[in-house]
Amino acid sequence: MKILRLHRVEYFVNDVEEAEANFSKLLNTKFIDHREQTRPFGSLSLMNIDLGTELVAPVPGGVLDPVLAANGQGILTIVYEVEDINETRDYLLENGFEILNDAVIPVAGGEVYHQISLTASEQTANIVITYLQITQG
Numbered sequence: 001m002k003i004l005r006l007h008r009v010e011y012f013v014n015d016v017e018e019a020e021a022n023f024s025k026l027l028n029t030k031f032i033d034h035r036e037q038t039r040p041f042g043s044l045s046l047m048n049i050d051l052g053t054e055l056v057a058p059v060p061g062g063v064l065d066p067v068l069a070a071n072g073q074g075i076l077t078i079v080y081e082v083e084d085i086n087e088t089r090d091y092l093l094e095n096g097f098e099i100l101n102d103a104v105i106p107v108a109g110g111e112v113y114h115q116i117s118l119t120a121s122e123q124t125a126n127i128v129i130t131y132l133q134i135t136q137g
Helices: 018-029 035-041 064-072 084-092
Strands: 003-012 043-048 052-060 073-082 099-106 111-118 128-136
Touching: 003 064, 003 128, 018 043, 018 052, 035 043, 035 099, 052 064, 073 084, 084 099, 084 111, 084 128
Parallel strands: 003 052, 073 128
Antiparallel strands: 003 073, 043 052, 099 111, 111 128
């Protein structure tokens, strides 16, 4: 497994629009709306890839609602870009990590994100860690 770089930190928020207003001022930047791309996966997302920042709120009544209710707002996941997602998956499984999610997500600009997220556990300091390979659609 070869990690290329830290790609982004995802902040888990109650309300993505309120968070956008606050983080736009805090970071003096704008976010790109990815809600329609992420809605099928249970989240509403706004991103600023240049800053490595994503704001994520659960779709009301979706699978992430209980996670927000249980854990509150904070860091949802830290995302690392990798050279080869298949090699990364094999490495993680061989080393006893539990995969929470394995998804292919088309994003704006024609890129496709293939992401593997690990279950938060003592092995990951109780943070969801995500690995990402970016390809063109």
